[in-house]
Amino acid sequence: MTDQTRELTDAQFAAAEALGARLYAAGYTEPYLRQFWGGPVSDALARNNSAPALHHCRRVLDERVREVLGAGGTAGIRVTADTGVTASDPQFPELSAEERLAAIAVTFWLKEALPAVVLAAALGDDSYAAARDLGLVEEVRPDGVNLRARAPFALTPYDLPVGVPRGLRPGDENLYLVADHGTLTSPEVLDGDFVLGLGGAGRTLVTLTPREHVSVACDIGTGCGIQALLLARHADRVIATDISARALHLTALSAGLAGVRTIELRQGSLLDPIDEPVDLLVSNPPFVITPRTTAAEAVIPDFEYRDGGMSGDRLVRELFAAVPGVLAPGGRAVCLGNWETTADSADGPEVWVEDPETSVLVIEREALDPVAYAETWIRDGGIPRASADWDAATAEWLDDFASRNVTGIVFGYVLLHRADNDSSSLSPAEAEPRPDARPAVRERVRITSATATNPHGISAFLTTVEALRTWLAATGDEEFATTAFTRSPDLVEHRHHVPGESDPSSITLEQGIGFGQVFDLDTALAGFVSVADGTLTLRQTAAALAQLLDVDPTALEAQLTAQVRTLVAAGALLPGDS
Structure with missing residues (x-):
């Protein structure tokens, strides 16, 4: 871990862990929030619409906030020498449970600045100070008078899905993820070093990952750290890599909130920091295919979290081909990716992986034409529709695809399994497979139906399917x-x-x-x-x-x-x- 990642000290880690416990005790979890503001509001958040949640929280807090601001923003506040704030003054009445939850949600999830005393009252003095010292809360005086607290990062709860180990400690069915505020709360174009929270692709990888106990697991391109945090529940050690020091720091904060100490953060591109065999590797890599011309760079932000800096689908081709080289015997990998198809070739990852002892199962889940693909990722970057930048970005994307005769772009899952052989299954003299060698299956299937009910998780089903295909x-x-x-x-x-x-x-x-x-x-x-x-x-x-x-x-x-x-x-x- 480099100095840029600002690794947490023991004191900071303890403070972060206590803050996480405080948030949980306040009911800041997905199930409680759904009860708090209702199912339709939670569904709106899932559609990237924060307005109903903001409306609900403002209604709950309206009288309290007006009371504080009516007193000049200082009612019940003692300001310390380092501009800190405490809400322990008996003149400031205790917040109700709903007010506490509204104050926490509106600050950390919905990016609303509150009177600092209100957030301090919601968190308690120690947790408020911890959040401020960890950089999760900033104190500002936008009008020069009233002290307000705002969250520079989104700190959102995540309720674990079926299949992920739990029961390790009270409250561990929930995690807190630290990432940048995104298009949920801002209409502006995102910055290039933006650290994404848990999106659809990340949720998919969570469900696909096998959850058997392993010695060493690895998360390539960890981002906000969600995969690494879940791997830590069934791996003795977890290695999390990312090219972004900023992403690694936010992962460290998320790990602190969860009390997880078994994640090793390593800065570097993709597999470069991996110097030992791993038993389980997962990756939601920066797979978005983005134009790389000078003209394109002028209108399309270069997002580290989604763009690998390579032309076409070269990044995923090189990553998937290299993964077997870091897998231990019997090791598995689960990766997401996009790859191109042309009029002349529909080859996929099952062809790119050349290691003779690694089975590859590719599941194609969706295929988009170049127009739909460009629209998806231009919108994801926050570029306003029908603007000059929208039009220019569209032209660059379509010209880029046309230069390679691309007819479609596939999104899919790539499951790799290295044979559990102590030595190569190929005889050095005759290059013939050993009679007892496990056959390396290379298959690609297209499955576009919606995921059904899987009481043990979809990963358990896929493990069974892989074993069946190997038997076949x-x-x-x-x-x-x-x-x-x-x-x-x-x-x-x-x-x-x-x-x-x-x-x-x-x-x-x-x-x-x-x-x-x-x-x-x-x-x-x-x-x-x-x-x-x-x-x-x-x-x-x-x-x-x-x-x-x-x-x-x-x-x-x-x-x-x-x-x-x-x-x-x-x-x-x-x-x-x-």
């Missing part, structure tokens, strides 16, 4: 035909009938977990799924169905083999009796 890669058709299969218990079959007809016009199979995929079934496959309880092998089932349907058993077995492989790869059918 190593299983020939003869072994496959002599395997019994069990249908996943979450499956629901739908039969669609034309009114008045007894036979269904179509049959579909829907998953209740994973990505909620829907599969079309013909009569034979529907029959196979209906009896898939681990009792009969595929060959035995095919023979019985062939007799029932009066078709050739060999041809039906070949047909079912291909169809059942597809359902196994999706996690709908499982080999064996469990």
Whole structure:
């Protein structure tokens, strides 16, 4: 960690931890706030609309704030020599629970400056002083008289999703994340060194990450530190890297608020600071494809949190190709990314990773055309629509894509798993795989359906799917035909009938977990799924169905083999009796 990151001293860490406990005790959590201002207000915040939350907090605090300002902003305040403030004077009445929560939320989340005494009363003297000393609160006198407190950074609560370990200490179902205030509270174009809070991509990576215990985990491009903080719950050590010293400092503050001491902060680009094998690596890298011309730089801010400074999708290509080099045997990596497709090539990350012992599963979740992609990220940067800068940025983005004949940009997940072999699976003499070597699966699938209900988290489902695809890669058709299969218990079959007809016009199979995929079934496959309880092998089932349907058993077995492989790869059918 460099001096620029301003590592917390032991005293600062203790103060930050106490502040986090105070915020939790005040009810500053996502569930309590939803009760405080109502579901529609929380939903508006999720849509990046802060106005309803501001309105609610102002109504709760209105009388109290007018009371303080009516006294010249000094009622009940003792100003210390270092311009500090205390609200312990008995002349200042204690805030109600709702007033405390409103004061905290409006300051740290909604960027509203309050009379300093009101925030001090909400936090308590010690926590207020800690917030000020840590740089989470600034005291100003905008009118030259009234002392106000404002938050230079957003300090927002985050309620942990299903699958993330908890129960480590009271209140640990909640985290506080320190980041820059963004477009939620400001219409201005963001600064280039902006540190993003928890966005949609970050939330996605949280749900995708395996949560088994590991020795060493790594978060590449940590940003506000959310991934590192969650990795610390099931890793002995966590290495968090970022090119931005500012981001690392905010991560240090978030770690202090959570009382987490097992994160090592290392400044540097992507994998450069990693000098040891890691068991689990996650990354939400700066994958946004941004024009790199001089003209583009004049109108498009260079955001460290999203732009890697490379042309096209070169950053993610180089990152994904290099990740296997830092994984320990058996190590896993989960990464997000954008990559380009052209009229001549639709290759993805499964081609870029050349390490023979690393399996790669690419899940494409969305594909945008160049126009929609440019619009998404111009808007994300805060450039006003229909302005001259909007038009200029659009032209630069479209010209950049045209220069490489780009027809689409894919957003997806990249799951890597290095084989757990002590030595290379390739014989130095013959370059032949060892008989017991784990096959390196290279697959890419497009799944655009919405995520279904996953009581153990989507990461558990993906771990199962990866194991199934590895089994499929190593299983020939003869072994496959002599395997019994069990249908996943979450499956629901739908039969669609034309009114008045007894036979269904179509049959579909829907998953209740994973990505909620829907599969079309013909009569034979529907029959196979209906009896898939681990009792009969595929060959035995095919023979019985062939007799029932009066078709050739060999041809039906070949047909079912291909169809059942597809359902196994999706996690709908499982080999064996469990």
